[in-house]
Amino acid sequence: MKGFSALGIVARKEFVEMIRDRKTLFFMIVLPVVIIPLLGNVVIDFTMDAAKEEATKTLEYAVFDDVGEPEVEAALERAPAFEKVELGSRDAIKEAIAADEIDFALVLPEVDRTSEPLTVELHFDNASQTSSVSKRVHGALAGYGEQLREAKLAEVGATTAQARKLLLEPMAVVERGTATAREVAGEVAGGMLPYIFIMFALLGALYPAIDLGAGEKERGTLETLLLAPIRRRDIVLGKFLVIFGAGVVSATLVVITITVWIMAKMESVGGGAGELLSTIGPLDMLLAWVVVLPITAVFAAILLSISIYAKSFKEAQSYSAPLQILAILPAMAPMLPGVELGWGTAMIPVTNVSLAIKEIIKGTIDPMMLVAIVASSSVIAGVLLGLCTWWFSREEVLFRQ
Amino acid sequence: MLEVEKLGKTFKLPRRAKTGSKTGGVDPRQEERSFHALREVSFKVEAGEILGLLGPNGAGKTTLLRTLSTAIAPTRGTARFDGVDIREDPRRVRQRIGFLSGSTGLYGRLSPREMVSYYGRLHGVPAAELPARIEVLFAELEMQSYADKRNDDLSTGMKQKVSIARTLVHDPDIIILDEPTSGLDVHAAAGILAMIEGLRTTKKTVLFSTHHMHEVERLCDRVVLIDVGTKVFEGDVAEMREAGGDQALDRAFLGLLGKGQGATLRKGAA
Secondary structure (H helix, E strand, O other), X not given: OOHHHHHHHHHXXXXXXXXXXXXXXXXXXXXXXXXXXXXXXXXXXXXXXXXXXXXXXOEEEEEXXXXXXXXXXXXXXXXXXXXXXXXXXXXXXXXXXXXXXOOEEEEXXXXXXXXXXXXXXXXXXXXXXXXXXXXXXXXXXXXXHHHHHHHHHHHOOOOOHHHHHHHHOOOOOOOOOOOOHHHHHHHHHHHHHHHHHHHHHHHHHHHHHXXXXXXXXXXXXXXXXXXXXXXXXXXXHHHHXXXXXXXXXXXXXXXXXXXXXXXXXXXXXXXXXXXXXXOOOHHHHHHHHHHHHHHHHHHHHHHHHHHHHOOOHHHHHHHHHHHHHHXXXXXXXXXXXXXXXXXXHHHOXXXXXXXXXXXXXXXXXXXXXXXXXXXXXHHHHHHHHHHHHHHHOOHHXXXXX | OEEEEEEEEEEEOOOOOOOOOOOOOOOOOEEOOEEEEEEEEEEEXXXXXXXXXXXXXXXXXXXXXXXXXXXXXXXXXXXXXXXXXXXXXXXXXXXXXXXXXXXXXXXXXOOHHHHHHHHHHHOOOOOOOHHHHHHHHHHHOOOHHHOOOOHHHOOHHXXXXXXXXXXXXXXXXXXXXXOXXXXXXXXXXXXXXXXXXXXXXXXXXXXXXXXXXXXXHHHOOEEEEEEOOXXXXXXXXXXXXXXXXXXXXXXXXXXXXOOOHHHHXXXXXX
């Protein structure tokens, strides 16, 4: 039988079996198409709700005024959603905040007002990432602070706006950013998206790979397959194509899903987030998809080798766990500060793909470097596939005791 | 016809491998990091003949059958199927053999028809002939009622019939059966034995290993007994009784084993 025909027979059978497997379909289709947008919506909704709640909830506070500055307290009373509560002593502030009895306390210690500014100590839980206490208190007191400043400026004779500005800001540093809005957006979104693409390429290939190698051994079908009068290379290639295809489908679906989700979200998410999302176009996503292809082939070859070596499904799962870590860490490189795409990082598998996707999203990818990354990843995939074929011809691997 | 000539198989042992046999005695097959699973085994099986391969657990039967079926390569010696050498042209050998084992599994998410068709195509059965060939096999094995159900949903007996159909779909000249009734109930085992008997009439060469002496008495024209990787007896059932010193075949079997190297090994373990 001709090689191509045998390869096709093996691949077709493996494909039919794969699409009848619910677990594979879950990882390959349901996870990228349903779970990712659902998760994205939940995260965005949760973040927006939390921010809204923080901005509108009534803040309970206590005041300890040693200098007799009732306007500070009055400013808080005028501001919406602030409620004063009585606290026995200032020593109880920390405990009261920890016990959620108050959200913050203001302490106005005695100072010499002729030589020192009025000091307002804001005591609050600064460990809380979502807390808006500081922002809201500053906002509430800003008006009174402005009044005091105006009075002081008047005392020194700065009556015109020009004079006041010169006195307050004798030197101004004006920022003129050179990055485009797309580059700024890419720096933020470009860290996370490659990680998602690469993870889904791996996840999509993982389960079929285990099933097609170790699963075949466990079921007792491998021996009969080896006795078919075809080259073992065709068996490996047939299996590889299906595993690679599963990874590609998974990565493709997650790229499409995220593209559609971004387009849909641009309408509903306004402000900076909407502007940020609008800079990522379908063509960027298509290019990102192309870069993911060779690394998917690398994953497929490694996973198939692991799976062929393992004696059982469970053993294959154990062996593939370190691979997941080895894929996750380099894929996270774009999220690390200071890690940029250069000829050095372009030589590191997975990391190079991850950084290339980030540069694509930023619109700053060097075409030569892109070609080099796709070519080197393809060569690695080819070498690994060759090793996998050699691996599949070894008796001690196939009939490991 | 199958000719086995001084066939030997040695496995390299991993560094961590312990010396001695699984039963605790000193295994004569082990030398440092080498395990001689088969030593110069020779015999012949004529077309239309059923040869029983006997031996205790760990004797080397499965290694011998795997080597003959080309799943693993021999270290020494060779075998020829109708003149085709397993070393020189393993793929051509595979076209001529059908292999069935008691531990053979099925693709659970395929139907019997899909699975048998898959193996038919892998063995080069022309696409135009394959459906008819499958229909004939399914009719002979009375499989039509579940031919399109998923293998996972079949009973043990049904599954074994699927395996038989898979083994015979390409009409092999030589059938190798490794403990084909292992783990089957009486009904399913009877089906397998009937199939083997049927093969005799079609002039197929059959080599099968078993632990059941009633199967040997019923089916085998001749018997080869191996122990610790070495052939200790070859002859027909009557000769086996005579050589083993007992009319009951199981006692004759034990009698023959008691004379070989394996006996010393087993005594050591006891």
